[in-house]
Amino acid sequence: MSSDDYSASEGLMDLIRSINNGPAEGTGIMKLVVFAKNLLGEELPPAIISYNIGRQNNLFGSYPTSMDKVPSIIFAALFAFFMICHLVIFIINTSRGHYFYLSFAWIFFCAMKVIGFALRAKWAEDITLVQLGLASEVFLIVSTFVVVSANLILAQRLFTWRHPVGGSRKLFWSFMFALYGLVLVVIAVTILASFVPYLYYLSWKSYRSWVKTVQFTAILILAYCLTSVSLIGLSFWLPTAKDENRYTYQPWWIESFAPFYFVKKGAAQEAEETFMKRNSNHRHATRVIAATHHHFKMVKGLSTQRGDLKHNKSMAILIITTFLIFFSSIVRTVVVFQAREHRFASAAESPWFAYVCWGIFESIISILYIVGRVDLRFYRPDILPQKVRNIITAQQSYYPSEDEDDDDDMPKAFVHVNNPSHPGQHVYAQHAAGYSPEHQDDRVLSNDSIDSK
Template sequence: MLAPRPAVFGDYPLRKDDIAGSVVCIVCFFVLAVTNMIIFRRNLARGHKFVPSGAMFGLCMARIVTFSMRLAYTTHPSNVNISIAASIFIAAGVVILFVLNVVFSQRVFTAQHPSRAYVGSLFFNIMKMYYISIIAFLIVLIVSTGVFYHTNATVMKGISQFRKVAMVYFTLAAFMPILIVTAAYAIPRSEHDKTWPVHYAHWVGKYSGVYSPDPRNMPSATDFYSEIRDGDNRTPVHVIPPSDRGAREVSLALIIVPSVILTFATAVRTASSFVTAEEIFKPWFDYRVTMYLCIALTEISVEITWIIGRVDLRFYIPDNDKQWKKLAAVAGNEKVGVMDLDVDEETEVEPERANRSSVEVEVGDKSRQG
């Protein structure tokens, strides 16, 4: 008599249920993939490069592969290789959403506390290490899933422990954006934060509908490079639009609500990895409907929320812009004299340090001519 199969997250596939469910998920993610790519390409054509839109497209493509593997597993239930591939894609895809949500929350913190979050600061380096750790745990999860069917019971037990640690870490990663935005507003802004040189995409007109930035409204190279006050050697920070421009409550909701949804869904998957049961007595979180809710519905909901909420406008920073770099080159080549510009505290940015001496010479010549 064969031993009963262990319960697994998402249960074992059945033709009558999984074929229809997988096809619906593939269609939904395909529509979202097309939408994200349209937004990404349209913005890019207007000099507005928002990498997270490309990452959201990548998640949709990964999920199309995920449920295609589920379909293949349904029609070939005895193929262990297809089963492993399906499990790997189910485990790995959602990490993209974790990372993007942490990125958005980091940008909120940076906008509130530029004196603590500029490039090279302690906070910036901590976040960099945090992203590296997520990648490391993702590799652990993928490898452990791929070799989980090892015949040695001792090896399988050790691998199971690695998977549990990785899943717990991802649950914390899903919740981390809430902690970051809470810290951003719980920590009082210092005088350094209020006067720190920052720059945001002030040419973006609104943050809803099908609006795309008009490149004709982007500032010139001269407007980009305003001279920092003499003796100010602080590192300028590129930030998201301030709260009075982008409805702070909406921006925070676009971080907190997905974080709550992702944390719950990941916690359910984590619980599944900690409970050992037989298929016939499987707990509720190992049913296939739970898998479709925690994977497909959760990720589709988050992507739709971000698309409608226009995260590509609310969380955009000019530092990622190709047009920014082109204008920087123009400003450097033409040795733009920028010391006569009126500097706005909200739009103050770093000049080309290498051109400082030439700019001062030009200003000096103008004053002598006057």
């Protein structure tokens, strides 16, 4: 290297690295900023700032400049509006007894975007605010996990509606909880591996190890993005015989998925009260989302009919939102695997690319959630109240109620009594119901005595 290419900034950085046992270039920027400000004052020379930014590892969304302040503020305000919309919908639903707690996920998602873009706007004013910048990256990147996890929960409900037996098995639920737990670990590892090179001086070997760790977690994130689509694909499998015979408890009181529709106040609680008069097997029905072909027919009670998979718009919402997040994750993965210094960064690192992915795409996702009314499409009835679940089975009638006149809704015990496979079955069913032939005359006599009184 000629003396003309060797700048004063580079010489100063070489001196500082020599003092700190020769770490890899581009590591320990936070310690470096503190040392430089103690040496040169709070206002660092632009040449030193530019030199060190150019040596940092490339970053999806790039390192902000003064031009990033306005778009960051715009998107922060936009997601604040989306957060208010989700909050208003949740408050109205709650006031009407419609409890869809998954709305908290989207409220939290929007809040993270607001904080992330607000911090980025502040970071654009002073690039030496490393702590602020790291916090901004965490909120903007981790918020995508919230969307993917929420979509996975919605896809799980869609799968359970189509396959109530498989969707309610402990094995399936255990797998889903294990997956959510694994994602939390991946998030923690991603944050740690991304932060360490900025916080500490590292050797070249250690630095590359952390970079490869981030690359590995980026691949896991891509796989996780596609899990909800996989569950939707599994929903297309034809239901088994067990699925067809399984009773499902659907929210029949939901009449529409229109953007400005809200359920009747107390409708869910009125539906729960009807189970006081139902048979015990109905109280253990699988809770599923509303079937599309039932919305305008107001089907009351339970059903063993799955119908065709007609949640087309619901599936479209999940697929579109998932692939928008998936595309953003692909671009970030490209940047991560390039592992270049910022001065040699490709177009994938462009801040405008990040605004398209983090801003425009995720705004579209929020609009689809709000206008598509996922709080109605994917609402699953609440667990029956304790007073209903505490009803003793022996006190249940073996005879069908008015809503259960159809043979499909008739309890099995009642069907066996009226259609015995052998003559002795009548006697068994009568004993099971508390009836004893030898006491028949006593019961008749007792009833006659009561009538005479």
